[in-house]
Amino acid sequence: MFNSFRMSMGWVHTWLGLVLGFVLMICFFFGALSVFDREIDRWAIPDTRFEPQPMPSFDEVLKPVFDELKPHPTDMAATQQRVIGDLPDPDTMPLKSLYAYTTHRDPVLRIGGEFGIPNEPKDPADDHLHVHGWATVNPTTGETLSDSALKIGSDWFYPMHFNLHLRWNMLGYWIVGVAALVLLAALVTGVIIHRKLFREFFTFRPWKHVLRSSLDLHNVTGVVALPFHFFFAFTALVIFATNIYLPLSHTTLKPLHEQHEKLEAERTGLPHEESGEAAPLASVDAMVAEAKRRWAERDMPGEVGYLFMDHIGDENSYVSIYRAGSDRVALVGEGIHFKASTGEVIREEPPRSVVASIDEFLTGLHLQHFEHWMLRWLYVFGGLLGAICIATGFILFVEKRKARHAKAGSQGSRIVDAMAVTTVTGMVIAAVSMLVANRILPADLAGKGQWEQTVFWWAWGLAFLHAAWRSSPVAKARVNPAWREQSWVLAALSLLAVVMNWVTTGDHLIKTLFTDTYWAVAGVDLSLIATALIAMLVARKLGAKATETVKPKRGKSAQHNKQVNAYD
Amino acid sequence: MISQTALHITNRIIAAFLGGYAFTWGLSALAITTMVTLGIDFHEAETGMTLVAFLVFLALFLWTFAAASMLRVWLVLAGGAAVMMLIATMLQNSLVS
Numbered sequence: 253m254f255n256s257f258r259m260s261m262g263w264v265h266t267w268l269g270l271v272l273g274f275v276l277m278i279c280f281f282f283g284a285l286s287v288f289d290r291e292i293d294r295w296a297i298p299d300t301r302f303e304p305q306p307m308p309s310f311d312e313v314l315k316p317v318f319d320e321l322k323p324h325p326t327d328m329a330a331t332q333q334r335v336i337g338d339l340p341d342p343d344t345m346p347l348k349s350l351y352a353y354t355t356h357r358d359p360v361l362r363i364g365g366e367f368g369i370p371n372e373p374k375d376p377a378d379d380h381l382h383v384h385g386w387a388t389v390n391p392t393t394g395e396t397l398s399d400s401a402l403k404i405g406s407d408w409f410y411p412m413h414f415n416l417h418l419r420w421n422m423l424g425y426w427i428v429g430v431a432a433l434v435l436l437a438a439l440v441t442g443v444i445i446h447r448k449l450f451r452e453f454f455t456f457r458p459w460k461h462v463l464r465s466s467l468d469l470h471n472v473t474g475v476v477a478l479p480f481h482f483f484f485a486f487t488a489l490v491i492f493a494t495n496i497y498l499p500l501s502h503t504t505l506k507p508l509h510e511q512h513e514k515l516e517a518e519r520t521g522l523p524h525e526e527s528g529e530a531a532p533l534a535s536v537d538a539m540v541a542e543a544k545r546r547w548a549e550r551d552m553p554g555e556v557g558y559l560f561m562d563h564i565g566d567e568n569s570y571v572s573i574y575r576a577g578s579d580r581v582a583l584v585g586e587g588i589h590f591k592a593s594t595g596e597v598i599r600e601e602p603p604r605s606v607v608a609s610i611d612e613f614l615t616g617l618h619l620q621h622f623e624h625w626m627l628r629w630l631y632v633f634g635g636l637l638g639a640i641c642i643a644t645g646f647i648l649f650v651e652k653r654k655a656r657h658a659k660a661g662s663q664g665s666r667i668v669d670a671m672a673v674t675t676v677t678g679m680v681i682a683a684v685s686m687l688v689a690n691r692i693l694p695a696d697l698a699g700k701g702q703w704e705q706t707v708f709w710w711a712w713g714l715a716f717l718h719a720a721w722r723s724s725p726v727a728k729a730r731v732n733p734a735w736r737e738q739s740w741v742l743a744a745l746s747l748l749a750v751v752m753n754w755v756t757t758g759d760h761l762i763k764t765l766f767t768d769t770y771w772a773v774a775g776v777d778l779s780l781i782a783t784a785l786i787a788m789l790v791a792r793k794l795g796a797k798a799t800e801t802v803k804p805k806r807g808k809s810a811q812h813n814k815q816v817n818a819y820d
Numbered sequence: 821m822i823s824q825t826a827l828h829i830t831n832r833i834i835a836a837f838l839g840g841y842a843f844t845w846g847l848s849a850l851a852i853t854t855m856v857t858l859g860i861d862f863h864e865a866e867t868g869m870t871l872v873a874f875l876v877f878l879a880l881f882l883w884t885f886a887a888a889s890m891l892r893v894w895l896v897l898a899g900g901a902a903v904m905m906l907i908a909t910m911l912q913n914s915l916v917s
Contacts, residue, residue: 254832260885430837436878486874493870501866504849504908507916512862605861607868614871 258445265441268434270649270668273642275416275431277675280642282413283484284635285405285683287620287628290357291772292405296690298757299397300390301770302359307352307556308391310536314363317394318350323367323383331383335371339383345369348382349562356555356578356623360397361389402701404686408708414488425496428488435485442474466647473641480634481641487618490611521598522589523568531567534595543573543588546600550586557584557621561592570598578623581616646672650726658729666726670719670734677738678715680783684745685711687780691752731798739791746784750777828890836884839897844877846904853911 254260285292294301308314323342332339350365364386373381388397402408411417418424474481489497501509517524540556547554557576563569569592574584587601604612616622620631646668654665689707693700715738722734753773754760764774848869855865880897887893 254828254885257886261882264882264885433874433877433881436874437881440878440882489874490870493873494866498845498848498870498873500845500848500852501862504845504905505852505912508853508856508912509862511916512856605864607864607871611867611871 261441261444265438265445266649269438269642269645272431272434273645274671274675275427276435276642277639277679278416279413279428279431279488280635280638281679282409282683284632284639286410286413287631287635288772288775289403289405289410290355291775292409293403294359294770294772295753295776296404296687297397297401298695298759299401300360301757301759301773302392304357304359305354305361305391307354307540307559308361308394310352310540310559312537313391313394314352314389315536317363317387317389317396318347318365320396321347321350321363321365321385321387323385327384331369331381334375334378335369335373335381337371339369339371342367342383345383347385347564349560349564351561352559353584354391354557355576355621359390361391363387363389398696400698400700400702401695402690402704404690404704408686408705409683414492422496425492429492429497432485432488436482439474439478439482439485443478446471446475463648463651466644466651470641470644470648473637473644477634477637477641481638483614484618484634484638487614491615491618520589522570522572523563525568526563527567529567530565531569531593533565533569533592536561536571539571539590539595540573542590542595542597543575546588547575547586552586554579554586564592567593569593577616577621581620581622582612583616583619583621585612643672643676646676654726655729658727661727663727666723666732669726669732670716670723673719673723673732673734673738674712674716677735677742677787678712678719681715681738681742681745682708682712684742684749684780684783687749687776688745688752691749691756731794733798736791736794736798739787739794743784743787743791746780746787750780750784753777831890832885835890835893835897836881839894839901840877840880840884842901843880843897843904844873846901846908847876848873849908850904850911853908853915856915857911 254263323345328339328342345367348366348368350363352361352363354361364384366382366384369381369383371381373379387399388403389395390397408417414428415422415424416427418427494501514524536559540559543556544553552575554575555578556573557578558572558574560572560574561569562572571590571592573588573590575586577583577585585601585604588597589599589601590596591598620628650665650669650672654669657663657665686704686708689704690700693703697703718738719732719734722737723732726732750761759770759773761774761777764770764777851869851872852862852865855868856862884893884897
C-alpha cells in the first residue's frame with residue numbers, strides 16, 4: 253500500500269482521515285456553534301437577555317464588585333493539592349491582581365483575580381502560586397450572576413471544539429492538535445488522489461449512484477472550502493503553539509526566555525515584583541479616559557476590551573488598559589500602562605512588528621472577535637461545510653466496503669457506520685438535548701450547569717448505544733435505521749427547545765423578531781427550527797427509500813448529512 | 821501474531837507523528853536561538869517560528885508516508901532532531917552566560 257506515491261497518499265487520506273475524522277466532526281460542528289457562543293449564552297441564561305454593554309466605570313461599578321470577589325472553591329481545592337500546609341480562610345486572602353474582559357457582543361462582563369497565599373509550593377518550580385477567583389457581572393447593576401448558570405455557548409460548546417472537555421493532562425488539546433495536523437494532511441493528500449479516485453469510482457457500477465453523489469459532495473465541500481479548512485486547522489495549531497504544542501520557551505529554551513523577560517521588564521518599566529510598601533489607588537476611570545484619548549490621537553478611537561491590574565495595594569502596582577479589537581482583525585491590543593498610585597503613564601505599547609502583525613491577523617481571523625455579522629455567518633457555513641465533507645467521507649468509506657464486508661462476514665463497515673451516526677446525528681442530538689434541559693430545569697436549581705452537562709453526555713451516549721444496537725443491517729450491506737430514527741428524535745427535540753423557550757421566558761419568535769427584536773434569541777430559535785425542518789425532511793426521505801426498494805440503498809445519505817449538519 | 825504489514829504501518833505512523841514532531845521541535849529551537857544570536861527579539865523569533873513550524877511538520881509527515889526507505893526517514897528525523905537540539909543548546913548556553 254506504500255508502493256506508489258499516490259497509493260501511500262491515499263492510505264493517509266483514508267485511514268488517518270477516518271480515525272481522526274470523528275474528532276474533526278466535533279471540532280467543525282462545535283467550532284461553527286462557537287461563532288455565536290455569546291448569543292447561545294443569552295438563550296441559555298434569560299436574565300442576561302439585554303444589549304451588549306461597554307466596560308463599566310471601574311471606580312463606581314467594578315471596584316465594589318472586586319471588593320466582594322472571593323477565591324473560587326474549585327480553585328481553592330485545586331491549589332490546596334499543590335501547597336504545603338492548609339490554606340488560610342479564603343475571606344482573609346488579599347487580592348493581588350485583577351482583570352475584566354468584554355467584547356462588543358457581551359451584555360455581561362467576565363472578571364477575575366489572583367489571591368495571595370503564604371503557603372510554600374510542594375514543587376519548588378511551582379512559584380508564583382495564587383488562588384484564583386472569577387465571576388460574571390451584570391455591568392448595569394453590578395450584581396454577579398449565579399455560579400450554577402452555565403454559559404452553554406462560551407463555556408461548553410466553545411471549549412468542546414478545542415479541548416473536548418478532556419482536561420486530564422491536556423489530553424483533549426493534544427487529540428485536537430493531532431486531528432488538526434491530520435486535517436492538513438488530508439487536504440493535501442485529497443488533492444493528490446482526487447483524479448485517481450474519480451476514475452476508480454466511474455467503473456464501480458453497482459453502487460455508482462450512491463458513491464458518486466457522496467463523492468461529489470465530499471469533493472465539492474472539500475475543494476470549495478479548502479482554503480477555509482486549511483486556514484482553520486493551521487491557525488488552530490499556531491494559536492496554541494507557544495503554550496501547548498511547541499512550548500519551547502517553558503522547556504528547552506527556558507533559560508533564554510527568562511533572560512529575555514528580565515531585560516524586557518527593565519525596558520518596559522513594568523515592575524515584575526512588589527516593593528513591599530503600601531500605596532493607594534488613583535482613579536482608574538481617569539486612566540481609562542487618558543487611554544481613550546491616546547487611542548483617538550493615534551487615529552484609532554475605541555472601547556476598552558481588557559483591563560488588568562497587578563500588585564494591587566502596593567507602590568509597584570500598575571494598571572494596563574487594552575483596546576477592544578472590534579473594528580479590525582485583531583484581538584485586544586494597543587495597551588497603555590499606568591502607575592496605579594498616581595495614574596501617570598508608564599508605557600504606551602508601540603505598533604506591532606511585521607511578524608507580530610501577521611500572527612495577530614491569522615489568529616484574529618480564527619478567533620473573530622471583530623464586528624462583522626455577514627462574515628460571522630460565512631464562518632458558520634464554512635464550519636458546516638467541513639462537517640459535511642467529513643461526514644460524506646464516512647459514507648464513502650462505508651459504501652465502498654460494506655458489500656465486500658458483508659460477503660466476508662466482517663463487521664468493519666458496521667462499526668464505522670455506527671460511529672458515523674454517533675458523530676453526525678448523535679452529536680447534534682446531544683447539543684440540542686442540552687438546550688432542552690436548560691429550559692426544563694428550574695433556574696434556581698443548585699448546580700444547574702452540572703445537570704446540563706450530564707444530560708449532554710447521556711444524550712450522546714444513548715445516541716451511540718442506539719446507533720450500535722440498530723447497526724446490524726450494515727453488516728448485510730443495508731442501511732442502519734438509526735440514521736432515520738435519530739433524525740426524527742432531533743426534529744422533535746429542536747422544536748421542543750423552541751417551545752420550551754417560549755413557555756419559560758415568554759420570548760417567542762414574533763416578539764424576538766418583530767415587537768421587541770432581540771436577534772441573539774431569535775437566531776438560536778430560528779436555527780433550531782431550521783434543524784427540525786431539515787431533520788424531518790431527511791427522515792422522510794430515508795423512510796421512503798427504505799420502503800421503496802427490497803434492497804434499500806443509501807442514496808440520500810450524503811444529502812442527509814449535509815442537511816442534518818446545517819444546524820446552527 | 822503481528823503481521824509484517826501491521827509492523828510496517830506502525831513504524832510509519834510513529835515516525836510521522838513522533839519523528840516529525842521531534843524534528844520540528846529541534847528545528848524550532850535551532851531557528852530561535854540562531855535568530856536571537858543574530859540580534860532578533862526572542863518573541864519575534866518565537867512567533868515567526870510558530871508560523872513556519874507546522875508547515876514543516878506537515879511536509880515531514882507526508883514525506884514519511886511517501887518515502888521508500890524508512891531507514892532514511894528515521895536517520896533524517898531522529899538524527900536531524902538530535903543534531904539541531906545539540907547546536908541549539910550550545911547557542912543558548914553562549915547567549916545566557
